[in-house]
Amino acid sequence: MFSVGIAGATGYAAGELLSILAGHPELEPALLCAGTSRGKLRDFHPHLRTYADLEVEETNARRLARNDVVVLGLPHAHAGKIAADIEAENPRCRIVDLSADHRLENEADWHAFYPGDYYGSWTYGVPELLRRDGPSHRERLKQAKNIAAPGCNASAVIFATQPAVAAGLTDGTGITATLAVGYSGAGKTPKPNLIFSEAIESAAPYKVGGTHRHIPEIAQALRTAGGVTRSLSMTPILVPMSRGIVAVVTIPLRDAVSADDVENAYRNAYENEKFVQLCDAPPSTGLVRGSNAALVYATLNRDGEAITAVCAIDNLMKGTAGAAIQSLNLALGLDESTGLKQNGMAP
Ligand SMILES: NC(=O)C1=CN([C@@H]2O[C@H](COP(=O)(O)OP(=O)(O)OC[C@H]3O[C@@H](n4cnc5c(N)ncnc54)[C@H](OP(=O)(O)O)[C@@H]3O)[C@@H](O)[C@H]2O)C=CC1
């Protein structure tokens, strides 16, 4: 059994992680920390009956570092410093960062989209990431000490797009992603635009015009898959659902290709994957609620000029906590799917 210390334990992402741990035979929460919240876990996550009596304490790097694993569910720009403190205290402690603080390999990308200091990059927590060169990403995760869990919007766009990039069907120009996203992606901290009367009966685009901070993260993954990614447009739209993301990505083609070429590219990428699966019809978020699945559909447009690819995920599962546990399982030498559900909830 591995002990797990969790920072940001009262938040949505860590709450989902705790929900997975409740069914995980090898991981046990040992220390729960938050910012200002104090008390029993039942005061913050009343649905997590298994751990209702665990205490939520002050965030303390020295105490967190005593665990085999630390998961940081903190706002971005808050995880880098505490991760460095934990490493200094106990270099053997594995750290999984759910924030963006260790995702970007290029420091200039970090400063262009995030506040605060740059703390370097860790192995990206997406086992299914396609790599043009060297060992597979899954093999790299098996060797990883620390893991940078992915952004949820980024995950959906990457799963939809990387097969076309890896197969050389696109030169990376003009890829356009539009996403319908649920409110839990914004976290638990109350904000005026997130209250019920603003949310219900409304679909609200945000971070338009190439300003969303997941753009460099997606471009980095597509470069890893073998593409150039000259431009990338990504626009999320908040829609009234608590969890879920469906990304619709238009991928202009380099040369004329057949429907079989498109099918082969996507089948080659995902045919052996348990959690990223191809569908015969565009998937909806309802199919993946509560599961670690990413469902992908891709088709050649009728005019033959582009591929339309669709990916649905649960932002809190395959978009964060599920991806984190799947990657951590690999790093710990466990079966990759330990504690993770493939099936969604229905209705
Ligand atoms: N929600 C999602 O779908 C996804 C989230 N992520 C990332 O996961 C991380 C956590 O997100 P999420 O759970 O949604 O956020 P929440 O706002 O729901 O939770 C944030 C947590 O961090 C704690 N916290 C805030 N500031 C500090 C601080 N200065 N020191 C210590 N603890 C602090 C909060 O404690 P307190 O209760 O005391 O305020 C709370 O426990 C973020 O980086 C987010 O971007 C990544 C992918 C998807």
Ligand SMILES: CC(=O)N[C@@H](CCC(=O)OP(=O)(O)O)C(=O)O
């Ligand atoms: C609805 C909503 O606001 N969603 C968030 C997704 C957050 C996420 O994926 O987390 P990281 O910040 O860790 O990358 C957003 O689009 O910013």
